Amino acid sequence: MAERLTRSFFNRSVHEVAPDLIGATLLVRGVGGRLVEVEAYHHTDPAAHSFRGPTERNAVMFGPPGYAYVYRSYGIHWCLNFVCEPKGSAAAVLIRALEPTAGLGVMRRRRGTFVERLLCSGPGRLTEALGITHRHNGFALDAPPFELFARQGDVEVVSGPRIGITKAVDLPWRYGEKGSRFLSKPFRPEV
DNA sequence: TGCCCGATTAACT
DNA sequence: GTTAATCGGGCAA
Numbered sequence: 001m002a003e004r005l006t007r008s009f010f011n012r013s014v015h016e017v018a019p020d021l022i023g024a025t026l027l028v029r030g031v032g033g034r035l036v037e038v039e040a041y042h043h044t045d046p047a048a049h050s051f052r053g054p055t056e057r058n059a060v061m062f063g064p065p066g067y068a069y070v071y072r073s074y075g076i077h078w079c080l081n082f083v084c085e086p087k088g089s090a091a092a093v094l095i096r097a098l099e100p101t102a103g104l105g106v107m108r109r110r111r112g113t114f115v116e117r118l119l120c121s122g123p124g125r126l127t128e129a130l131g132i133t134h135r136h137n138g139f140a141l142d143a144p145p146f147e148l149f150a151r152q153g154d155v156e157v158v159s160g161p162r163i164g165i166t167k168a169v170d171l172p173w174r175y176g177e178k179g180s181r182f183l184s185k186p187f188r189p190e191v
Numbered sequence: 192t193g194c195c196c197g198a199t200t201a202a203c204t
Numbered sequence: 205g206t207t208a209a210t211c212g213g214g215c216a217a
Contacts, residue, residue: 039198047198049213057213074199075211081198094198124199164198184199194216203207 002149006142007066009150014040014084014091019159019175021082021093023151028130029144031103033120034151035095037176037183039162041081043090046167050090060138061090068146070127070137077124080132082141096163096174097121099182100129122184160187 005024010017018040026032041048049058049071060069061083069081069092081092098120100107107119107129120126127133141148156178161169163185176183 041198049198052214055213071198072212074197074209076209077199079198096198122199162198166197192217195214197211197213200209201207202209204205 002152004142005148005150007064007140010065010082010084010141011086012084014042014089014093015173017082017084018093018173019157020151021095022157022175022177023153023155025101025147025149025151026095026098026130027102027147028132028136029103030147031106031130032098032147033101034099034177035097036099036180037097037174039094039096040084040173040175041092041094042085045171045173047162047165047169047171048090048092050092054090058090061092063087063138066141068132068136068139068141070132070134072134073124078127078133079123080127080130080136094123095126096123097176097180097182097184098126099180106131117181121182125184158187 043050050061054062064087067083073079080095083092085091119129158178159172159175162174
């Protein structure tokens with residue numbers, strides 16, 4: 001079995017952690033799969049929730065690494081982040097897509113679709129499929145209901161601009177598995 | 192208190 | 205390609 005990711009895994013630069021998460025396995029109560037797409041955010045980054053300092057919503061981002069930051073998006077969806085870097089950096093990785101490997105039936109029921117590639121291909125879809133809500137905000141990532149396992153074998157990681165933001169749009173802080181069918185959007189082919 | 196808008200998605204044309 | 209759904213956060217007043 002793959003090695004479990006501990007909190008020390010997250011106590012590094014968000015730009016080291018983000019690509020290292022590609023290919024790792026995330027389970028929530030046994031439901032989940034291989035991460036194929038994430039984005040990095042940092043307090044010096046105008047697109048980050050933490051850019052303007054701590055607030056009630058983003059408090060977890062300012063805490064220690066290895067915890068889940070969950071926020072409401074567009075009044076409709078939940079989005080899951082992993083807090084990174086030493087306490088105070090206010091850096092986090094947005095979990096955008098995964099390749100389903102466990103609990104497919106549960107995910108289909110929660111999502112209301114049988115199309116496998118639409119189960120977890122997008123941050124809002126992923127949280128719906130895994131049953132993640134605001135209740136998970138502030139939870140440790142190395143304790144139930146979360147389980148995280150390091151990737152096994154080689155994974156080809158590509159990067160590019162982040163999706164759905166209007167500030168710092170050119171920073172290539174989106175990371176994903178090259179060629180995965182489970183990305184929320186394809187990466188622009190390298191020149 | 193009021194107003195604008197967003198780390199999205201699905202259903203349209 | 206365009207747009208409605210839906211609502212809390214953050215900031216101006």
